Amino acid sequence: MISKYPEKSWSFSKYKTLMKCPRAYYYSKFLMWGGWERTASERSRKAYRLTKLTTIEQFLGALIHKYIANNITALKIKDIKSAINYIGKEFNKAVYSSYKLRKEWELDPKNYTMFYSVYYKNRNLFEDKLGKEIKEKTNVLLNNYFNSNTLKDLQNGIKIIEIDKEKNYPSFFIRDYKIYSIVDLMYEKNNEIYIIDWKTGKKSSDDEFQLKLYALYAYKNYNIDLNKITLINEYLYEGTFEKRKYGKNELLEVEKFIEEKITVMEEYLDDKEKNIPKSEAFFPAKTSKYNCKWCNFKEICPEYSESFINTNI
Incomplete structure (x- = not known):
């Protein structure tokens, strides 16, 4: 049975989120907790969904890491073409999921992909030369992986x-x-x-x-x-x-x-042993253009305003 509150844990990314904006930290660690359950409040379920938004850069980074782990485990030889094809197919799936499978993502955000830029409609992925840019960057990343000192070590046993x-x-x-x-x-x-x-x-x-x-x-x-x-x-x-x-x-x-x-x-907890947070009001929002522009939770944050994005705050 899942606990009522998240485990007592620390990570560098968790700490950085708290320092950047305590309100975003509250949404990403406490409000979202249990949001995958059908019985959770709508706000908790939405917070959980929003933690699953990903940027194009994050998605590409995760794909490259996954490819490298599989490549090392299988001890496969250098094959840039098939690697780029793999990355391209996964990106196409993610783009399709973001544009065509929103309802499925809302019901099961862990197993579908939703790009931040599609969700918040701040970029059309079919405009400009995004596909070409991703392919070029992927080629650079994979070439440098296949020529890395680490891979040479691995190939020598x-x-x-x-x-x-x-x-x-x-x-x-x-x-x-x-x-x-x-x-x-x-x-x-x-x-x-x-x-x-x-x-x-x-x-x-x-x-x-x-x-x-x-x-x-x-x-x-x-x-x-x-x-x-x-x-x-x-x-x-x-x-x-x-x-x-x-x-x-x-x-x-x-x-x-x-x-x-x-x-x-x-200092943000009511109960340190059980990891029970204080109320949302004790987690102030640090609103600014820098903090708010790429915040996953601006949809549910009452402190958010488009003026933070459209002015030079």
Whole structure:
């Protein structure tokens, strides 16, 4: 039986949402909870549906990650043509779903695709040169994957420890909070451990923290010597990669950071043990052009106004 409130958990994306807009955080973590049930309130069901909206960039990134995981597992050879065909077919399905299967998506949003831009009608996917742009970007991403140092390692024979394919949502605990840290790929070679993070977008200031989180996960769950862990960002759009190693003191700083942010999260709770949130009013909306333009929840947020999008706030 599903619990009345979500589990006590923390992730970097969850923390970023709270800092960006507490109201969006409330909608995405609490109001949506149980919204997949037919007996849930209409507002909860709508909030749940809105968490399933995806942007074109997010969808492409997820497809590339899925293709890479399957390709590594099957040890398939380089085949750009079939890979691009696969991505193209999945995109066509998603576009059809977004435009033609809205009712089906509303009833079962987990198993149908709805693009944010279609739902909110802010872009016609059949205009401009979107299809060509997606194909060109896909070609760049896949070419750089097939020519990556990581794939060369894999082809020379390694032991895969983890790969993000089974959707088992790996985690570890800090205090009594589950800390999610989904590793794209972890493997062993010559008694060394490599953790790979495939990036389909541009470099971000968040990238280093995420690698530290992966190192902390490996250290806690596998008790791996940190001197034997190499963390790698494979930037597939740019065709570059960056290697890093971290010491125990650096990971202790990450753990302390997470503990501090959990304390911040708990300020929004009525019951810390049961993870019961305060009322919606205690989660203020941080309205701005930047925050509101791509917010999934503007349809149900009473603070939202089109003026936030149409003016230079």
